[in-house]
Amino acid sequence: MEKTCMLCGRKDRLIAQALGVCPSCLKEKAEEAEPLILKAHRRSRLQWGLPPSPPKTSGGIPCTLCSNECRMGPGEKGYCGLRWNQDGRLVSLTKPDRGVLHAYRDPHVTNCCAAYFCPGGTGEGYPKYARRPGAEVGYSNLAVFFYGCNFDCFFCQNMNHKEINVGQTVEQGDLLRRVSADSTYTCLCFFGGSPEPQLPFALRLSKTLREENPNRVLRICFEWNGCGNPKLVREAAELAWESGGNLKFDLKAFTPILSLALSGVPNQRAYENFEMVAREFSTKRPGLPVVNATTLLVPGYVDEGEVGEIARFISSLDEGIPYSLLIFHPDHLMVDLPVTPEKQVERCYQAAKKHLRRVHVGNLHLLGLNNMIYGF
Numbered sequence: 001m002e003k004t005c006m007l008c009g010r011k012d013r014l015i016a017q018a019l020g021v022c023p024s025c026l027k028e029k030a031e032e033a034e035p036l037i038l039k040a041h042r043r044s045r046l047q048w049g050l051p052p053s054p055p056k057t058s059g060g061i062p063c064t065l066c067s068n069e070c071r072m073g074p075g076e077k078g079y080c081g082l083r084w085n086q087d088g089r090l091v092s093l094t095k096p097d098r099g100v101l102h103a104y105r106d107p108h109v110t111n112c113c114a115a116y117f118c119p120g121g122t123g124e125g126y127p128k129y130a131r132r133p134g135a136e137v138g139y140s141n142l143a144v145f146f147y148g149c150n151f152d153c154f155f156c157q158n159m160n161h162k163e164i165n166v167g168q169t170v171e172q173g174d175l176l177r178r179v180s181a182d183s184t185y186t187c188l189c190f191f192g193g194s195p196e197p198q199l200p201f202a203l204r205l206s207k208t209l210r211e212e213n214p215n216r217v218l219r220i221c222f223e224w225n226g227c228g229n230p231k232l233v234r235e236a237a238e239l240a241w242e243s244g245g246n247l248k249f250d251l252k253a254f255t256p257i258l259s260l261a262l263s264g265v266p267n268q269r270a271y272e273n274f275e276m277v278a279r280e281f282s283t284k285r286p287g288l289p290v291v292n293a294t295t296l297l298v299p300g301y302v303d304e305g306e307v308g309e310i311a312r313f314i315s316s317l318d319e320g321i322p323y324s325l326l327i328f329h330p331d332h333l334m335v336d337l338p339v340t341p342e343k344q345v346e347r348c349y350q351a352a353k354k355h356l357r358r359v360h361v362g363n364l365h366l367l368g369l370n371n372m373i374y375g376f
Contacts (some may be wrong), residue, residue, distance in 0.1 A: 014300030129244025152264030
């Protein structure tokens with residue numbers, strides 16, 4: 001179904017109705033588009049009882065876990081929904097020894113975006129980082145899904161992270177005992193939502209597990225938007241480097257207004273943190289990447305121009321860093337968009353290959369759905 005851009009009147013089925021602004025106007029009329037974008041995100045967050053924007057109350061209680069840097073006045077909640085100001089006191093559902101999460105066994109080889117190069121999927125780094133010289137069939141990843149997020153992505157495939165009230169509060173000791181008692185766990189992957197709002201918990205759990213299991217293959221991995229506190233991000237990177245794990249940065253877009261439209265908040269910190277990690281850790285473990293990136297190919301919006309600029313940025317740090325282009329599936333508030341058209345996938349792949357050696361396309365199985373459902 002064709003939708004109409006509120007700024008130029010153009011009609012196209014590759015316009016997301018939730019945004020109401022076409023890709024061209026986002027870039028060419030950024031000042032006009034921004035208030036419409038922010039209004040759309042405010043509207044989407046109200047249904048979840050979440051703040052429409054990161055609070056910035058003068059004299060409020062500060063939180064510096066992510067780039068939103070909320071300042072919560074009395075009665076105000078942080079953007080992630082996990083902490084708030086109650087009568088001048090910070091109340092948090094999550095602490096360094098307690099998380100709001102769902103943890104489950106994910107047998108190898110998993111659908112992890114890094115499976116095409118990581119030890120769990122390939123055996124790379126055996127015997128130091130892998131239990132077998134090939135794919136770790138018979139072993140598992142402990143997938144730790146965090147509730148809460150510092151972004152508001154309209155295409156989120158895990159939007160249930162916003163239902164914080166149904167998230168289970170888990171003590172660190174519960175996960176410590178679970179992993180220590182089962183030697184088939186060879187890695188932990190923190191995702192969500194996104195780990196940034198609960199990084200103190202993830203870091204303490206990871207460090208304690210490695211201390212208590214010093215001679216065991218136990219990789220630590222993070223899948224996130226990358227906009228965390230730089231000090232904590234560096235701690236996570238060091239854990240990943242030491243353990244044979246990796247950090248996956250989901251670089252949503254290169255153009256600031258486009259990232260704001262898709263995710264509700266700026267993502268400049270993601271690029272700063274990515275550069276920090278790549279410069280310090282890429283050369284320390286060159287045969288087995290510590291950092292990698294993904295970009296979701298949102299139909300019409302994240303085109304070859306965006307991908308080319310992201311790839312150029314990555315290659316300026318190390319052209320061997322893996323970059324995975326993910327085919328879009330209609331979810332959350334972008335169910336009116338199709339699966340990424342095949343021509344868009346091909347153009348984006350070629351744009352990335354101009355700059356990087358290791359470009360991968362994920363979710364290839366989705367491509368056939370366009371012909372079946374949308375006719376293109």
